[in-house]
Amino acid sequence: MHFFILGGTGFVGKHLINWLLQQGHTVEALGRSPKSLERLPAGCAGVHGDPLQLGDWQTRAGQADVVINLVGRSIMTRWNNATRKEILDTRLQSTRMAVQALSRVHGRDKVLINANAVGYYPLDSTREFAEDGPAGTGFLADVAQAWQAEAEKARVFGVRVVIARFGTVLGPDGGAMAQLLPLFRKGLGGRLGSGEQWFPWIHVLDLCRAMEFMAQHPELDGPVNCCAPQPASNTYFTRALGGLLRRPTIFPVPAFVLKLAMGEVAQVVLQGPKIVPKALTDAGFAFRFGLLEGALQDIIRQVKTQ
Numbered sequence: 138m139h140f141f142i143l144g145g146t147g148f149v150g151k152h153l154i155n156w157l158l159q160q161g162h163t164v165e166a167l168g169r170s171p172k173s174l175e176r177l178p179a180g181c182a183g184v185h186g187d188p189l190q191l192g193d194w195q196t197r198a199g200q201a202d203v204v205i206n207l208v209g210r211s212i213m214t215r216w217n218n219a220t221r222k223e224i225l226d227t228r229l230q231s232t233r234m235a236v237q238a239l240s241r242v243h244g245r246d247k248v249l250i251n252a253n254a255v256g257y258y259p260l261d262s263t264r265e266f267a268e269d270g271p272a273g274t275g276f277l278a279d280v281a282q283a284w285q286a287e288a289e290k291a292r293v294f295g296v297r298v299v300i301a302r303f304g305t306v307l308g309p310d311g312g313a314m315a316q317l318l319p320l321f322r323k324g325l326g327g328r329l330g331s332g333e334q335w336f337p338w339i340h341v342l343d344l345c346r347a348m349e350f351m352a353q354h355p356e357l358d359g360p361v362n363c364c365a366p367q368p369a370s371n372t373y374f375t376r377a378l379g380g381l382l383r384r385p386t387i388f389p390v391p392a393f394v395l396k397l398a399m400g401e402v403a404q405v406v407l408q409g410p411k412i413v414p415k416a417l418t419d420a421g422f423a424f425r426f427g428l429l430e431g432a433l434q435d436i437i438r439q440v441k442t443q
Contacts, residue, residue: 138352139163141198143188143231144207144252145181146173148311149341153205154181156345165201167194188231195238203248203352206235206288212256212277215400225280232287240294248352250299251288255337255364257281257302260408262334265368267415268302268360276401285360297358299351304337304364304412306344307432309439317378318440326379327388330407332372337364337412340426340435350422362414369429371409381433 140157144150145166157164158180165182168174174183186194188208198204208231210223232251239247256277258266272282285300292298306312320326339347344363351357369377379386392407414422426432 138203139201140165140203140205140352141184141201142166142205142207143198143235144205144209146176147207148308149306149344150207151176151178152308152341153207153345153348154178156342157349160349162349165197167198188234189227191234191237195234196241198235198238199241202246203250204235204239205250205252205348206231207252208232209252209284212254216276221276225283228280228284229287232284236288236291236294236296239291239296242294247294247296248299249288249291249296250301250348250351251284253284253288253300253302253360254281255302255304255362255410255412257285257360258410258412261410262408265411265413266362267413268362297355299357300360301348301351302360302362302364302412303344304339304362306341307338307436308341309436312341314436314440318382318437321378321382321384321386324384325388326375326384326386327390328372328375328386329390330371330392332370332375332389334371334407334409335411336369336371336374336409337362338369338374338429338432339364340432343424343426346425347417347422350417350420354420357416357420359416361416362412363417364412364414365424365429365432366414366418366427367429368411368413374429377429378433381430381437 145154154164155178165184166177167184167186169187177183184194184197186192209228214220258270259273272278288298307314347363375386
């Protein structure tokens with residue numbers, strides 16, 4: 138298959154490109170600058186352009202079988218009016234541009250896999266949500282709903298649309314683990330708040346495999362939860378990582394401290410819901426890292442060999 142990726146120079150994007158190339162697919166990726174294109178994995182064709190702007194890159198994207206959009210400003214920052222606007226605008230505008238690229242090939246079999254987030258669901262640690270779960274309220278849920286609505290507009294042009302709702306992506310060279318491993322290695326890791334909140338997670342390799350799987354399985358249409366099938370509480374995650382690193386995890390971070398340090402975004406890590414990947418498992422997707430301990434062991438092993 139021929140894939141075109143927006144956001145291919147980021148943490149998930151680089152892993153995804155490498156995986157797709159290993160499977161023999163043709164891969165093109167968008168980059169805003171010559172330097173960013175130089176960082177793309179060997180074998181990936183770089184295309185210069187801005188995912189937030191109209192451009193010639195849209196013609197190239199429209200020629201692909203599958204367009205994957207991973208663009209979006211990180212939510213892990215203190216929110217103010219400016220950051221809220223950037224978080225929303227980068228997601229909506231990149232999706233808008235991807236849909237416009239696919240509009241030029243109306244009637245052909247095309248797929249749009251658009252990133253989204255499990256922040257779509259209510260921040261309720263007492264409940265479990267599959268893809269048919271209700272939308273939550275608040276800033277993150279509002280962003281996820283608007284983001285999804287923008288992607289769904291591609292259906293008018295005969296495009297199959299997959300809304301990939303990511304959990305926290307775990308990998309050896311970026312994402313959450315880049316921040317957590319140094320703390321835990323120093324013995325400074327600890328549960329956050331009560332520790333009873335759920336921590337929806339997925340190994341970056343399984344996320345890449347899942348996106349390829351979505352592209353190849355027409356029955357996957359609409360929302361797809363991209364998280365591992367084994368639920369993990371924050372306390373469970375903390376103990377598992379500390380145990381594998383043989384470091385104590387005796388420094389819990391009270392909720393009020395997190396709120397003072399992080400502001401409104403603290404709710405993301407203090408009230409995580411339980412998310413299950415029903416659409417993927419029903420379609421026959423087999424996780425390589427379904428158990429948290431196995432995922433963490435693999436990541437720690439890779440970090441040691443880097």
